[in-house]
Amino acid sequence: xxxxxxxxxxxxxxxxxxxxxxxxxxxxxxxxxxxxxxxxxxxxxxxxxxxxxxxxxxxxxxxxxxxxxxxxxxxxxxxxxxxxxxxxxxxxxxxxxxxxxxxxxxxxxxxxxxxxxxxxxxxxxxxxxxxxxxxxxxxxxxxxxxxxxxxxxxxxxxxxxxxxxxxxxxxxxxxxxxxxxxxxxxxxxxxxxxxxxxxxxxxxxxxxxxxxxxxxxxxxxxxxxxxxxxxxxxxxxxxxxxxxxxxxxxxxxxxxxxxxxxxxxxxxxxxxxxxxxxxxxxxxxxxxxxxxxxxxx
Numbered sequence: 087x088x089x090x091x092x093x094x095x096x097x098x099x100x101x102x103x104x105x106x107x108x109x110x111x112x113x114x115x116x117x118x119x120x121x122x123x124x125x126x127x128x129x130x131x132x133x134x135x136x137x138x139x140x141x142x143x144x145x146x147x148x149x150x151x152x153x154x155x156x157x158x159x160x161x162x163x164x165x166x167x168x169x170x171x172x173x174x175x176x177x178x179x180x181x182x183x184x185x186x187x188x189x190x191x192x193x194x195x196x197x198x199x200x201x202x203x204x205x206x207x208x209x210x211x212x213x214x215x216x217x218x219x220x221x222x223x224x225x226x227x228x229x230x231x232x233x234x235x236x237x238x239x240x241x242x243x244x245x246x247x248x249x250x251x252x253x254x255x256x257x258x259x260x261x262x263x264x265x266x267x268x269x270x271x272x273x274x275x276x277x278x279x280x281x282x283x284x285x286x287x288x289x290x291x292x293x294x295x296x297x298x299x300x301x302x303x304x305x306x307x308x309x310x311x312x313x314x315x316x317x318x319x320x321x322x323x324x325x326x327x328x329x330x331x332x333x334x335x336x337x338x339x340x341x342x343x344x345x346x347x348x349x350x351x352x353x354x355x356x357x358x359x360x361x362x363x364x365x366x367x368x369x370x371x372x373x374x375x376x377x378x379x380x381x382x383x
Contacts, residue, residue, distance in 0.1 A: 093127045096115050098319075098320075107364075110146070110150050111363060126179070129159045130147045132169075138321060158219070161180065180213050184199070186236060187226055187233045189230065190226055221253060222255075222257070270302050295329070312332035313328065314356050317369070
């Protein structure tokens with residue numbers, strides 16, 4: 087069975103870093119990840135560079151990337167202006183994300199959840215007209231830094247409204263890394279019951295990210311976001327640390343008998359390269375420990 091990994095390192099992985107990498111370096115990261123077998127890469131974020139300076143020059147990143155056949159290059163957008171920029175830059179896929187709590191939605195995007203659901207419908211319609219795939223991510227689906235616990239019923243109600251618009255997939259995001267496998271199973275199974283293709287996005291803030299990823303796959307989510315080296319975090323969510331490391335996830339999935347199409351050793355080399363560019367040791371563990379023969383693929 088195959089699990090699709092969406093590599094978010096060039097976007098989510100770098101947006102919270104103190105070291106700002108130039109667009110050409112971010113484009114090279116995309117190229118290295120594609121060469122390692124990552125077939126879906128979130129290459130850039132089309133947001134206001136004044137708010138997220140690490141993501142400045144999104145158009146330059148897309149222009150400098152050496153497009154690899156069979157690889158899909160996505161852009162994150164938070165509004166219609168971002169969508170228009172992403173389309174003009176030549177992305178293959180749109181990623182639209184919004185929080186499921188009003189407090190975070192207003193702080194992050196200056197919109198209510200209801201506003202964001204309505205925007206999801208408009209963006210899905212535009213993507214269909216433009217011939218682009220579109221994913222909708224429900225952020226803080228497992229807990230909010232401002233409102234605390236998020237009830238599963240609320241998440242599923244919002245997912246049902248989004249699914250009515252017909253996106254290609256709905257991604258459930260644990261933005262601040264508070265979720266546990268029991269919650270993951272409930273939300274994945276509930277969202278699948280709506281008829282959605284479901285993916286998940288986990289942060290490893292409380293060391294539950296990999297356990298949550300396995301629970302998601304075992305519950306029927308065949309799409310997982312991950313970030314090379316375990317980099318990442320949300321600039322607008324207090325204490326939100328890195329995503330699950332792509333190489334850690336690949337090691338786990340290969341060992342469990344799932345196919346990813348990713349060359350683990352090449353991916354480890356990507357993490358080592360990125361650590362050098364950022365000038366620090368990254369949170370991922372497999373890139374430091376290395377692979378092991380039973381799961382060397």
